[in-house]
């Protein structure tokens with residue numbers, strides 16, 4: 001335990017962790033060696049991988065459906081295609097302002113997407129950063145992985161690459177996202193020439209909608225193969241060209257076919273500076289349970305946050321969430337500040353569900 005953590009906060013994290021581990025299923029999984037494959041696939045994602053709103057579709061359910069289709073396992077990249085198809089649902093959900101179509105733009109009002117993916121069986125990775133006008137950033141990252149000798153394309157090059165594969169050019173800034181951005185532009189500084197419009201003229205839905213968010217999804221199939229993907233529009237109103245953790249292999253996602261997969265959402269700069277996803281997988285490779293692995297890396301992030309100056313009232317002043325699935329199907333998630341949830345589905349479940357993330361610091 002770091003000396004900076006209060007005992008109560010730390011125990012809060014442990015309580016949530018052990019509550020998650022208390023289910024019979026989780027207990028059974030906890031004692032399986034990492035070498036063993038789960039009997040059925042397991043898919044874990046950030047909370048936006050499933051909403052209890054069927055019309056929005058679900059990244060987790062879509063991935064699981066593909067993984068339960070015997071044809072998927074016959075295709076060399078079937079598992080990777082399944083997770084990319086899954087997060088494609090969220091990339092197309094205009095109501096989710098953190099990913100793909102409808103994502104909140106940068107400070108110039110331009111939507112710039114970041115994504116990465118990794119395929120355990122051949123340990124290859126693909127990523128795109130600051131991609132404009134193509135909604136399925138994760139699919140572009142997958143094409144980098146599959147069809148090039150590179151790992152990371154950015155900006156115009158990433159766009160041209162996507163177009164070469166026939167992906168459509170689209171305006172990703174929806175009307176709602178444009179209004180949210182415009183209000184931010186008009187109201188965020190008293191030192192520029194924009195006037196803040198009177199409240200009566202502003203749709204309450206667009207007030208103060210600074211959004212964090214991203215979708216991370218990792219899956220292990222019935223053979224024990226692992227793949228991970230993270231896709232996002234990044235921090236709202238970021239400086240044009242800013243790339244977060246999501247497309248950075250080892251920060252926003254990482255997998256190792258001998259161990260498992262992991263990913264991050266929340267303040268990307270912290271996941272980058274602490275090699276978040278890589279560190280979680282590394283912990284799991286040392287026999288640390290998935291939830292505990294997430295908590296251990298969060299403790300490291302917290303220790304560095306004080307030094308980095310992102311510290312307020314005795315705790316980090318940001319949210320960061322980690323997700324992990326082990327090769328044998330054990331899974332877990334933890335966040336810096338109490339209140340996070342994640343989406344999960346096993347091949348035995350009828351639908352995805354949300355579970356609470358363990359946490360380092362309780363709400364106050």
Ligand code: ASP
Pocket residue numbers: 211212213214232233234235243244245246264265266267268269
């Ligand atoms: N991690 C993302 C980024 O920093 C944002 C988020 O997940 O909220 O770009």
